[in-house]
Amino acid sequence: MSSSFPLFPPSASSVSTEMDLLYLFIIAVCAFFTILVTAMVVYFTIRYKRRHPEDVGEPIHGSIVLELTWTIIPLILSLVMFGWGASLFYRLSRPPSDSMEISVVGKQWMWKIQHPEGVREINELHVPAGRNVRITLGSEDVIHDFAIPAFRVKMDAVPGKFTTLWFNATQIGTYHIYCAQYCGTRHSGMIGQVVVMAPQDYEAWLAGGRSTGTSVQNGERLFTDLSCITCHKADSTGRGPSLLGVYDSTVQLGDGRKIVADDNYLRESIMNSQAKVVQGYQPIMPVFQTQISEENLMQLIAYIKSLKTPAQEKK
Amino acid sequence: MTAATTQERHSYLDAPYGLKAWLLTRDHKRIAMLYLISITFFFMMGGLFAAGIRLELLTPKGDIWSADMYNKLFSMHGVIMVFFFLVPSIPATLGNFLMPIMCGAKDLAFPRINLLSWYLYVAGGIIALVVLAMGGIDTGWTFYTPYSSLSSNTNVTLAIVGVFVAGFSSILTGFNFIVTVHRMRAPGLTWFRLPLFVWAHYATSLVMILGTPVVAITLTLVALERSLHLGIFDPKIGGDPVLFQHLFWFYSHPAVYIMILPGMGVVSELVAAMARKSIFGYGFVAASSLAIAILGFLVWGHHLFVSSQSVYAGMVFSIITMLVAVPSAVKTFNWAATMYKGSISWESPTFYIVGFMGLFLIGGLTGLFLATMGLDIALHDTYFVVAHFHYIMVGGAIMAFLGGLHFWWPKMTGRMYSEALAKTSAILVFVGFNFTFFPQFILGYLGMPRRYYAYPDELQVWNVLSSAGATVLGLGYTLTFCYLVYSLFKGELAPANPWGAKGLEWTTSSPPPTFNFDEDPIVTEPAYDYKPHGTEVTVG
Numbered sequence: 001m002s003s004s005f006p007l008f009p010p011s012a013s014s015v016s017t018e019m020d021l022l023y024l025f026i027i028a029v030c031a032f033f034t035i036l037v038t039a040m041v042v043y044f045t046i047r048y049k050r051r052h053p054e055d056v057g058e059p060i061h062g063s064i065v066l067e068l069t070w071t072i073i074p075l076i077l078s079l080v081m082f083g084w085g086a087s088l089f090y091r092l093s094r095p096p097s098d099s100m101e102i103s104v105v106g107k108q109w110m111w112k113i114q115h116p117e118g119v120r121e122i123n124e125l126h127v128p129a130g131r132n133v134r135i136t137l138g139s140e141d142v143i144h145d146f147a148i149p150a151f152r153v154k155m156d157a158v159p160g161k162f163t164t165l166w167f168n169a170t171q172i173g174t175y176h177i178y179c180a181q182y183c184g185t186r187h188s189g190m191i192g193q194v195v196v197m198a199p200q201d202y203e204a205w206l207a208g209g210r211s212t213g214t215s216v217q218n219g220e221r222l223f224t225d226l227s228c229i230t231c232h233k234a235d236s237t238g239r240g241p242s243l244l245g246v247y248d249s250t251v252q253l254g255d256g257r258k259i260v261a262d263d264n265y266l267r268e269s270i271m272n273s274q275a276k277v278v279q280g281y282q283p284i285m286p287v288f289q290t291q292i293s294e295e296n297l298m299q300l301i302a303y304i305k306s307l308k309t310p311a312q313e314k315k
Numbered sequence: 316m317t318a319a320t321t322q323e324r325h326s327y328l329d330a331p332y333g334l335k336a337w338l339l340t341r342d343h344k345r346i347a348m349l350y351l352i353s354i355t356f357f358f359m360m361g362g363l364f365a366a367g368i369r370l371e372l373l374t375p376k377g378d379i380w381s382a383d384m385y386n387k388l389f390s391m392h393g394v395i396m397v398f399f400f401l402v403p404s405i406p407a408t409l410g411n412f413l414m415p416i417m418c419g420a421k422d423l424a425f426p427r428i429n430l431l432s433w434y435l436y437v438a439g440g441i442i443a444l445v446v447l448a449m450g451g452i453d454t455g456w457t458f459y460t461p462y463s464s465l466s467s468n469t470n471v472t473l474a475i476v477g478v479f480v481a482g483f484s485s486i487l488t489g490f491n492f493i494v495t496v497h498r499m500r501a502p503g504l505t506w507f508r509l510p511l512f513v514w515a516h517y518a519t520s521l522v523m524i525l526g527t528p529v530v531a532i533t534l535t536l537v538a539l540e541r542s543l544h545l546g547i548f549d550p551k552i553g554g555d556p557v558l559f560q561h562l563f564w565f566y567s568h569p570a571v572y573i574m575i576l577p578g579m580g581v582v583s584e585l586v587a588a589m590a591r592k593s594i595f596g597y598g599f600v601a602a603s604s605l606a607i608a609i610l611g612f613l614v615w616g617h618h619l620f621v622s623s624q625s626v627y628a629g630m631v632f633s634i635i636t637m638l639v640a641v642p643s644a645v646k647t648f649n650w651a652a653t654m655y656k657g658s659i660s661w662e663s664p665t666f667y668i669v670g671f672m673g674l675f676l677i678g679g680l681t682g683l684f685l686a687t688m689g690l691d692i693a694l695h696d697t698y699f700v701v702a703h704f705h706y707i708m709v710g711g712a713i714m715a716f717l718g719g720l721h722f723w724w725p726k727m728t729g730r731m732y733s734e735a736l737a738k739t740s741a742i743l744v745f746v747g748f749n750f751t752f753f754p755q756f757i758l759g760y761l762g763m764p765r766r767y768y769a770y771p772d773e774l775q776v777w778n779v780l781s782s783a784g785a786t787v788l789g790l791g792y793t794l795t796f797c798y799l800v801y802s803l804f805k806g807e808l809a810p811a812n813p814w815g816a817k818g819l820e821w822t823t824s825s826p827p828p829t830f831n832f833d834e835d836p837i838v839t840e841p842a843y844d845y846k847p848h849g850t851e852v853t854v855g
Binding site for chain 2: 004005006007008009019022023026029030033034037038040041042044045048049050051053054055056057058059060061062063066067070071074075078079081082084085086087088089090092093108141142143145147149150152153154155156158159160161163176178179180181182183184185186187188189272289290
């Protein structure tokens, strides 16, 4: 970054190096072919320059061997790129199970960030070095995109659903956050910074922050305030299913389908409750589409995720 | 060689004169000229917007325009350049002029529909100008929802009407080309004797008639959601904003091939003519056009890797995108192999094709970076993407367009231009283009997002280089415009076949008579059948 002609962004996460290597590998392949073909074309242009106005070229019409060569070699090379790229993408789309969770909501034109301990920040994200961090992204209005070039990560924040990304920051420092998806007037002002701190500094920072209750506590309060608790009783006697241990479990729906209760299923079941009703229950739950903000929804789901069956508690 | 006086007598440019005769013409050559004038106008307009963008990006702060003004500049730049310049550029001008002649026909299959397509284009263009006069739009040319449907308070609906109307002009052109190739070929002109320009335009036409209706309907849905609040893309009433991206790219990715396939056709013609040699692997080059057109419809999801699309869908789109690299590589290698042991002229069209090959190689190969899913996470929505598609659309398509324009200019206008100026401008455009867009690849990996009008200080150096390059590029285009217009009035009269090239268009006079040929042509040999001097009977 200090160079006056920078070529790479700072390398500050566990995938930065592999991303750079993949980038350099493709550069090497492409540079080879660009130079090869350009050199051929320039050489032929000079070597076979027309000497007399009446000259014509030699009658050569093609060669199956050459056609096969330049079909198969590019095919193999592009499949190698595909394989490496798909593997890296797959790993980046699956947050490790031990990740700490931070929720980020985009709105025109700011990033609202909520730590599980209840500390909130705007356009600034503090994270500890060396920990896997999973970001759950939401949007209040249009599509945004949460991008941190130093970590080589990026994900759209899409209204109406949750998306996730994860990283493991390796270098202490301060790096850019950009909104990469065009979102209106102050799109280029929708920037911020991620501050990577030593774990003990992060703990100190968290302790010094003004907490308005943890996400789970806030979610529990909402669970009562919105009267969820009157139907979703813990002992399965309510008019709605018990939510103990529902997160990540397989749910049998009334229409016969089975579905894994992930973040987006919980979201849909709250916002548009009639969409996928659990077998044995009536579609009587109100629709909360316009009544819950994106951040409250994230808190509510954090609380539902914290509800465990006694067996799960033991684990 | 016929005498200049007989050419004067029956050229399509001569009587009937007058504005009315031109505006009501059914002659494909005159319609091509009408298109050429109108797309040049829109190219200049799009170029002015680009100048506004590069001016703002000279400094990291947003200082010359307001944020809203900047957003309108890049949106109008994109809308005008894509829908009103690039899509019609080669097909509606060179294609319109040459398709019937290369088929040995008197005109396209439906001359009135051809004229209608120009009027639809002009109507769409006028709507775009009205939108501009009313303040423009700020959605980007991609119209992503829900920004375009719920948030933007500019004239999105009217702009959509303009694009919708202009879309029909390209559907009609595609339809006309397909029927012409099927029904109007001269006796003896079998499919595998067709020039590759015709093959490329045939493939392009398929994409035009299959893809354009989808974008027209998609944009109509955006307009309906804006006016009637239908819940198609708005998640609050049950819609899905990402659905728009699927529908939009289902057309707009193939649209990239609408822009580049005709360019590939032009380059195939130019390589053969300038090297006076049969195209190496004719069948492979022809088939690769169709392969690109078909595969092009199956890759739209590579625009959605980080849009919450499923990982497995992403993998399918990624691997099919990789396959597009194969026919593109086949074409490039065949062009290079065609030059081997050719007799290569150093006239200006050669300068343009050598430039095209360099730029198209970089443009095509950088597509691999973006098709590689893992790497796309870093590059998506950054300047890398901007650089990549400008290498294809400007470096590839416009370079090919200019090459074709220089090659067929004597045929179209009956005049020669200054060779020295033409070579100078080819070099200016090549150098200026690389200075403008190569730094943007680096900016992209550094993370600079697209559509930013202010950016961090450390990115300034590459932005300054890019803006400086754009000045040279603009100079190159201006120079081309000037000497070509000058040649119309003062250029030397062109002979029927100034390049000594094969092809039906070179057997008729320059410019051709209204019905293209004085006698209906009969084709007895394959395309590009160059024989050493003295071994063939010279006709005409």
